[in-house]
Amino acid sequence: MTRPIFVTGSQRSGTSWLASVLAAGGQVAFLDEPFSHKQRNPGQCAVDFPHWFTYVGPHNGAQFAPAVGETLRLRYDLPAALGAVRQARQLRRVWRHWRTFAGYRRRRLRPLVKQPTGLFMAEWLAETFGAQVLVVIRHPAGYVSSRLRLGWPHDFNDFLDQPALMAAYLAPLEDEFRQCQAAAWPLLDQLALLWKALYGTVRQLQAAHPDWLFVRYEDVAADPAGQFSQLYAALGLDYNQAASQAVVGSSSASNPGEVAVAQWKSVQRHSQAAAKTWQTRLTPAQIDQIRARTAPVGGFFYDDEAWLIEDASR
DSSP states (O other), rough: OOOOEEESSSSSSHHHHHHHHHTTTSEEEEEEEETTTSSTTTTTTOOOSSTOOOOOTTTHHHHHHHHHHHHHHTTHHHHHHTOOOHHHHHHHHHHHHHHHHHHHHHHOEEEEEEEETTTHHHHHHHHOOEEEEEEEEEEHHHHHHHHHHHTEEEEEHHEEEEEIIIIIIGGGGGEEEEEEEEHHHOHHHHHHHHHHHHHHHHHHHHOTTTEEEEEEHHHHSHHHHHHHHHHHHHOOOOOOOOOOHHHHHHHOOOSSSSGGEEEEEEOOOOOHTTTTHHHHHHHHHHHHHHHHHHHHHHHHHHOGGOOSSSOOOO
16 A cells, blocks of 8 residues: 555645645545545445544544555445445446546555544554645634634534543543533634634644644645645655646636635635635634634644734724
């Protein structure tokens, strides 16, 4: 098995953009969220991940390892995929995916997995399969404003129902999780707490794994060509013409900085403008509230200057 690349961080952190540009160079097999809860394409990975943020570690790794190993060997599980077929168009999709995976193997491509909800399986993937981990960090206000706009809540029972996860990473936040659940906190406060949980874990991982790659979305957005060329080099990939063109096409000022809610999956943005949309989406009071809720973790990744609103007239 060639060494897999694992791109994670959080939802709405830029993982799709980074992974798609890293795949554009033609040297990796891009696997889009194969380790997800309620997997829609079991051919990619024929095992159930019981939580949105499933923790995989020494206590349960044996139940996931066989299927995950097949995924990382780029072996599409055709029987599992066919078993989920309910309509003719799904059969055509299965056939297309099976051929894609076969093509990946024939070209001996390196697997690149994008799994924004995979933060709590990153250590296991690195230890079990030698995955090279890339973690994307996003500004608390940018993260919260993006999910707030989409109306995406978080049920903290997803964490609380995993005792091993709580013990490994999240024990200091248990009381806040329970308070949030009991009092039905407003969505903004839920999401700020979720950011603190995820990036508090990232802070732990960064201290424990100095060999992993950690990048701030805002830094990549400000200098896409420079940052992507460095990422390609760090991952052992050739920053070729196709990669360079993908960087320009996905981050150019000719792209919109803001897209319609229905286009939330788009990775074609004016990257510098997109990184600052929170400054106009949120009120100053909301920004202050997010900053207070995410402290002190937020201060570890973003200093005072990163919270300044460019348009002082607001």
